[in-house]
Every structure is written in structure tokens, then in C-alpha cells.
Amino acid sequence: MGGSDAGERVALVTGAASGLGQEFCVALAAQGRRVAGLDIADLAETEQRIAAAGGAGRFLGVTVDVTDPAAVTAAVDKIAEHHAGLHIVVNNAGIYPSIAFEDTTLDDWRRIMRLNLEGPFLVTQAALPHLRAAGWGRVVNIVSAVVFLGPPDMVAYTTSKAGLVGFTRALASAVGHEGITVNAIAPGLTRTRTAERTVGADGGFDRVRALQVVPDVEEPRDLVSTLLYVCDEGSGFLTGQTINVDGGSAKH
Numbered sequence: 001m002g003g004s005d006a007g008e009r010v011a012l013v014t015g016a017a018s019g020l021g022q023e024f025c026v027a028l029a030a031q032g033r034r035v036a037g038l039d040i041a042d043l044a045e046t047e048q049r050i051a052a053a054g055g056a057g058r059f060l061g062v063t064v065d066v067t068d069p070a071a072v073t074a075a076v077d078k079i080a081e082h083h084a085g086l087h088i089v090v091n092n093a094g095i096y097p098s099i100a101f102e103d104t105t106l107d108d109w110r111r112i113m114r115l116n117l118e119g120p121f122l123v124t125q126a127a128l129p130h131l132r133a134a135g136w137g138r139v140v141n142i143v144s145a146v147v148f149l150g151p152p153d154m155v156a157y158t159t160s161k162a163g164l165v166g167f168t169r170a171l172a173s174a175v176g177h178e179g180i181t182v183n184a185i186a187p188g189l190t191r192t193r194t195a196e197r198t199v200g201a202d203g204g205f206d207r208v209r210a211l212q213v214v215p216d217v218e219e220p221r222d223l224v225s226t227l228l229y230v231c232d233e234g235s236g237f238l239t240g241q242t243i244n245v246d247g248g249s250a251k252h
């Protein structure tokens with residue numbers, strides 16, 4: 001990018017109060033970027049981690065439900081005004097409940113699709129005018145290795161993340177000529193507080209580790225280098241892809 005520098009790019013991360021989203025905010029801020037986080041939960045812990053790493057003033061936390069269209073538009077515009085632009089969108093907020101298919105209610109199905117699919121649609125659509133104005137952008141969708149593995153107790157979740165892979169591919173085609181790339185990153189089971197409480201509990205981490213060729217439990221920091229690579233100034237030819245980072249459980 002002639003005359004540009006990574007530190008000038010402003011990043012927005014959804015689901016930034018905890019887990020992967022918090023880790024991504026800390027890593028992006030450590031590159032000198034201005035970062036904004038959206039979450040329904042309190043974002044103070046994320047702000048504190050960034051400040052403790054020397055990034056005080058680089059982070060703006062906005063409490064918002066990413067499934068609320070008007071609130072999303074207002075939040076995105078506020079971020080672009082506060083940070084004087086917007087270039088990177090990381091659609092990370094998501095839920096991943098294990099529910100047997102026969103027990104899945106229509107309400108479960110809609111709740112999962114709403115956050116995991118409508119959320120990225122709304123946030124990306126609100127953000128795109130700002131990326132277009134900059135003539136440069138990176139949209140990164142956090143999906144899951146379940147799109148390759150298809151676990152039996154996660155039919156709704158797998159469907160939502162496979163939908164996000166389709167979103168990634170088609171949107172990449174729609175905005176490629178504008179200097180904007182769209183990619184997906186697929187983590188395996190990763191040790192976040194939510195995963196420890198849910199799918200990782202009762203030996204879940206050990207069961208997944210046994211499927212991996214890397215014999216360790218995946219940690220949020222294991223996703224960071226891939227995120228930074230996708231967002232890099234030099235990654236303009238990488239688009240429409242789903243990068244699987246799951247310790248080798250799925251090889252595609």
C-alpha cells in the first residue's frame with residue numbers, strides 16, 4: 001500500500017468483551033492500530049488489557065447488540081467518527097450451543113442464525129461505506145472447523161457457520177474490485193471461558209485434542225497470527241478463502 005502503514009488502519013471487532021474477540025483486539029492494538037469493540041457485555045476487561053500493554057487511548061468499546069439494525073448502524077458510524085475511519089471488520093460474536101437435532105426448537109434455530117449470520121450481515125453492511133470510502137478493507141468472519149467436521153450435536157451451529165462461509169465467498173466477489181478482501185478463519189475448539197463452560201466441559205477438550213495432529217489444546221493466541229496475516233497490507237490477493245486453524249483435525 002503506497003504511503004500507508006498498518007497503524008493507520010482502524011479495526012472493529014464484534015464480541016470483543018471476552019474470548020477470541022478480546023484476544024484479537026489486544027493483538028490489533030499491539031500493532032499500533034486504533035480498535036473498536038462491540039459487545040452486549042461490558043468491555044472494560046478488553047480496554048484494561050490494551051492499556052496494560054501500552055495501548056491506552058487506542059480502544060473504543062461500544063455496548064451494542066449486533067442483531068439490532070439501528071443500533072449497529074449508529075455504533076459503526078460512531079466508531080468511524082471517533083477513530084476517523086474504518087478499514088477492518090472482524091465478525092466474531094457468536095454462540096455455539098450443543099443441541100441434539102431432534103431437541104432443536106425453532107427458537108433455538110432462529111437464535112443461532114440471528115447472532116451468527118444476521119449479525120455479520122448487519123455489521124458488514126453498516127461498515128462497508130466506510131471501507132469503500134477508504135478504497136481499502138478487510139472483512140474477516142470467524143467461522144469454525146465444524147464446517148469441515150460436521151459434529152452430530154451441532155447441526156444448527158454448523159449450518160450457521162457454513163452460511164457464513166457462503167457469505168464470505170459471495171461478498172468477496174461483490175467487493176473485490178473495491179480493494180476490499182473477505183475471508184473466514186475456522187478455529188478448532190479453543191480454550192475460552194465460554195468453551196470451558198460448554199463444549200469443552202466434561203472432557204470435551206481431551207476428545208477434540210485426540211482428533212488433532214497437534215497434541216495441545218488450542219488457545220485464543222493460536223488464532224492471532226492468522227488474523228494479522230489476513231489483515232496485513234500485503235494480503236490483498238487473499239480473498240474468498242476459509243483458513244482452517246484447528247491443529248489438523250480437518251484437512252481440506
Ligand SMILES: NC(=O)c1ccc[n+]([C@@H]2O[C@H](COP(=O)([O-])OP(=O)(O)OC[C@H]3O[C@@H](n4cnc5c(N)ncnc54)[C@H](O)[C@@H]3O)[C@@H](O)[C@H]2O)c1
Nearest residue numbers: 015017018019020039040041065066094144189190192194
Ligand atoms: N471457542 C471455541 O472453541 C470456538 C471454536 C470455533 C469457533 N468459535 C467462534 O469464535 C467466536 C468467539 O467464540 P468465543 O469462544 O471467544 O466466545 P465468547 O462467548 O467468549 O465470546 C463471544 C462474545 O460475543 C458476545 N455477544 C453475544 N451475543 C452478542 C450480541 N447479540 N451482540 C454483541 N455481542 C454479543 C458475548 O457477550 C461474548 O463477549 C464465535 O463466533 C464462535 O462461534 C469459537
